[in-house]
Amino acid sequence: MRTQVLIVGSGPSGLLLGQLLAGIGIDNVILERVDRDHLLSRVRAGVLEQGTVELLDEAGAGERMHAEGLPHDGFAVAFDNRLHRIDLHALTGKRVMVYGQTEMTRDLVEKREQAGLTPVFEAANVALHDISSNPFVTYEKDGQSHRIDCDFIAGCDGYHGVSRKSVPDGALQSFERVYPFGWLGVLAEVPPASHELIYANHERGFALCSMRSMTRSRYYIQCPIDEKVEDWSDDRFWDELRRRLPEASAAAVTTGPSFEKSIAPLRSFVAEPMQFGKLSLVGDAAHIVPPTGAKGLNLAASDVRYLFSGLREFYADGSMAGMDAYSGRALARVWKAVRFSWWMTTMLHRFPEGGAFGQRIQEAELDYLVHSRAASTALAENYVGLPY
Template sequence: MKTKVAIIGSGPSGLLLGHLLRAAGIECIILERQTRDYVESRIRAGVLETVTTDLMRQLGVDQRMNEEGLIEEGFNLADGERLIRIDITRLTGKHVMVYGQTELTRDLIAAAPDRGLEIVFEAKDVALHDLEGSPSVSYSKDGISHRIECDFIAGCDGFHGPSRKAIPAHLVREYEREYPFGWLGVLADVPPCHPELIYSNGPRGFALASMRSATRSRYYIQVPLTEKVEDWPEERLWDELALRFDPISERGVTRGPALEMSIAPLRSYVFETMQHGRLFLAGDSAHIVPPTGAKGLNLAASDVAYLSDALIAHYRGGDDAGLNGYAARALSRIWKAERFSWYLTKLMHRFPEDGAFEHRMQLAELDYVASSEAMQTVIAENYVGLPL
């Protein structure tokens, strides 16, 4: 098989890139290790920056997002006793949209056949070859071996995929910060306790009240890495959430059967070698952010915006400036998003090594945010998404 661009991974970054290239008339194929059902059922983030919603609208895959997504003009930080509302629309003129990554993925997959975008699900044993010469990708499906010859490979296959591992070790530049706790999350078909998100650093520690729709809620609390989901029966978690959010939220916590419960560790990670030969990394294969700032999916979208522009310029006019400068351009935005996610994580969580002094510093910072429009503007600009 031959194509122009072989895309590894059918998460949002791979799907968005595939659609953008096909819209420009560029041949591409997406290879995905998992089944379609598995990909479409993964529970992920749900807050979309303008850069992400703009790409969906540019592609004309925005109908359901526009109908079902919730426009959020602000969000809240809490110190356990009060809400500090960050009015992102007044401060920036923009807003974010609550629309689950699961739904966005389904929309992009459903639109693929009509756009001529081929997705090969259950592609096993994916391997990348000759990245500095004539690249190709090999894989097996249903016991049959296949090879795709291509001009470029886009590694959109996440932290555990083969693309990043194909880069020679002596060229690797990576940076990592692992946090000493995780997020225990519950998804349930119950109305949210508050019209907007609440990030709380109260007496009982960090908690987040979020939503996926007007009838589906997503809650998280900070837990030690030693905790297991089995340690948290549903009633125990609902009791804990009620203690944290009933005093500060508009409606209080509504309980219901859990659709999903899981514990996710938190990590900051940047793989700066985003480009090697004819391989380009995008999304989680190149960076991981703590979910505190809602940046993971949105950073993937900005990577794809840069990379698609660069590939289109190459094929339309032989201009390779965008390809040569892709990593530097993407990393400039990545590191700023990493900084913001790190800042919110430090501000809103209890770290095991910290004592009373550090917690007083958090409360002083929150008090400063509450009284300073300049500080609120900084937070709002970062939360809604920095310009491309």
């Protein structure tokens, strides 16, 4: 079998790229190691930059997002038992959209299925070959071996996927920062504490009040990296969350049984370049950011935007200029988002080694942030998404 673009991984970036390519007549096949139900059960991020929203519209998959998503014009930073609102729209003219990654994935899968382009689910032992010149991919499905030859491979299979591991040793340079804490998160079918997100800095640690809809809430608290999720009952979580919020916000928290609870470690990671031969790395396959700045999914979407542009140029004009520029263009935006996510994380979390000096620096930073229009604007510009 042969296709023009082989996409490894059917997360949002792989599906979005596939849908954009199909829309302009570029053949592509998506391989996914898990089954459809498992793919659509993953609980992930839910704050979309305006650019991501526009890409979903371009892919023809934005209808339900606009009907059910929650446009947000701002968010609050909580410290000193007070809320301080960052008015994103007033500062930048832009807003963000709260729409769960699971829902975005479902929309893209259904669009692909309607076009008769269903991903190859449960593709086992995927292997990339000859990625420097004449690429092909092998995999197993239902006990049979398969081979697909292609012009290009898009590695959209995440941090632990096969794509980055297929690059020869020494061809990539990695940069990493592992943070000394994690996020304990819960999902519950309860109305959110606020109509906008609340990012809280507290002496007991960071907290975030978020939502997936007006009836489904997503909450997080900072916890030691060695915590065990089974040690956290729902009651213990709700009590700790409310301790870290201003009194009025804590009183607005509606508690209830959680239906998902997990602890996520935080890290910053970048592998560069994001391209080797005919293989391009996309999203988490090339970079990870802590979720504090809501950048992970949006960075994957911006990678897709750059890669799609390069592929479109190649198949329309035969020019490799856009493909050759992919890594440099993507990394320029990636590193700015890595910086922003690191800054948000260091400003809002309590670090074990920070001590009294670190606490005073955080307090000064937060005070300057909310009382300086220039500082608030810099935060808002990064949060809604820097230009492509």
